[in-house]
Amino acid sequence: MAKSNMNIDLNAWFADAQDQFRGLNLNEPGQWPILPKIAAGVFFGALVLLLGWVLLLSAQADELQAERDKEPQLKQEYQSKLVQAVNLVELRKQRVQVQEYVTQLEKQLPGKAEMDALLSDINQAGLGRGLDFELFKPGQVVVKDYYAELPISIKVSGRYHDMGSFAADIANLSRIVTLHDLNISAAQASATAKGASGGGPLLMEATARTYRYLDQAELDQQAAEKAKKKGAKS
Numbered sequence: 001m002a003k004s005n006m007n008i009d010l011n012a013w014f015a016d017a018q019d020q021f022r023g024l025n026l027n028e029p030g031q032w033p034i035l036p037k038i039a040a041g042v043f044f045g046a047l048v049l050l051l052g053w054v055l056l057l058s059a060q061a062d063e064l065q066a067e068r069d070k071e072p073q074l075k076q077e078y079q080s081k082l083v084q085a086v087n088l089v090e091l092r093k094q095r096v097q098v099q100e101y102v103t104q105l106e107k108q109l110p111g112k113a114e115m116d117a118l119l120s121d122i123n124q125a126g127l128g129r130g131l132d133f134e135l136f137k138p139g140q141v142v143v144k145d146y147y148a149e150l151p152i153s154i155k156v157s158g159r160y161h162d163m164g165s166f167a168a169d170i171a172n173l174s175r176i177v178t179l180h181d182l183n184i185s186a187a188q189a190s191a192t193a194k195g196a197s198g199g200g201p202l203l204m205e206a207t208a209r210t211y212r213y214l215d216q217a218e219l220d221q222q223a224a225e226k227a228k229k230k231g232a233k234s
Helices: 001-021 034-085 088-107 110-126 160-171 187-191 214-233
Strands: 131-137 146-158 177-185 202-213
Touching: 034 088, 088 202, 110 131, 110 160, 110 202, 146 160, 160 177, 160 202
Parallel strands: none
Antiparallel strands: 131 146, 146 202, 177 202
């Protein structure tokens, strides 16, 4: 008998639940019976959880793909660094050699106060070879990133071999001096005195360029100008 009453109660409960879901007005969910309200709440809650889970998985998938895209580059960097690590001792030796070479080159760059002495050495190199200077004119200093360049217009007359010896003397100076735009021609006096014999004096025109390192004041000024330009662009 108790079992029969339980079946009746369950049947009645299911029937009542079905009646609560009949004739629901979708425009007025607040007027719904309790069971539809609970069912709607559970449904929308599950829907929100599902959407959040999908969005989370999508973001994680994008991040995972981005990390996978980085993998070839990271492998290449790893291989490069591995090669450097294997050759670290040799690279350190090369670094020391480069530093020594740079130091040696810096010693060949005169300072601002030594430029007059260098100009005198260039002049004495020509006079020592019996050349006559018709022009020896330092030009405008050109400031580079780490050094300054001084062009010197030179015009000398003399014999061909003396001019070659003069160029060799310039190359062997303790400071760096280079010759550019060399032009050798017959001097005007030789055309009438010696004719076509080739024994008369020659005229050599060239631009000698020497270099000096920037002093601290010039470096500070250059850094200030760069900072000013960078600030103007930004």
